[in-house]
Amino acid sequence: MDLYKEIYEFASSAGALEGYVYPTIEKDMGQLDNWIGNLIQQYEALPEEVRASLQPSLDRTIGRAVRSLESVLGEGHRHIAALRSILKGELPASPRDFDLEKREKGARYGDHRICDG
Numbered sequence: 001m002d003l004y005k006e007i008y009e010f011a012s013s014a015g016a017l018e019g020y021v022y023p024t025i026e027k028d029m030g031q032l033d034n035w036i037g038n039l040i041q042q043y044e045a046l047p048e049e050v051r052a053s054l055q056p057s058l059d060r061t062i063g064r065a066v067r068s069l070e071s072v073l074g075e076g077h078r079h080i081a082a083l084r085s086i087l088k089g090e091l092p093a094s095p096r097d098f099d100l101e102k103r104e105k106g107a108r109y110g111d112h113r114i115c116d117g
Helices: 003-021 029-045 048-073 078-084 099-109
Strands: none
């Protein structure tokens, strides 16, 4: 297994899911069956130390996706349960909760401005 490729592919799938379900327009939720199933399998295939390293970022990204999906599918839906199974921390307050991520990136890359959006 090419670990870096696996990490990239997992991260891009997670980010794409978040963007796809973001609450702006109607979506074809039938697309989610394979997508979420594959995402869970990719996560489980990563070594434990990689998952631990990615977990805080994953909790935010997938957490925002969960918040988006809850309003459409309901909290008890199987997709919500599947995604929650890979989350370890607190979920963001809403699908638009990007403040913590912006602050962390600002501190990491030297840009201390917090911008909207």
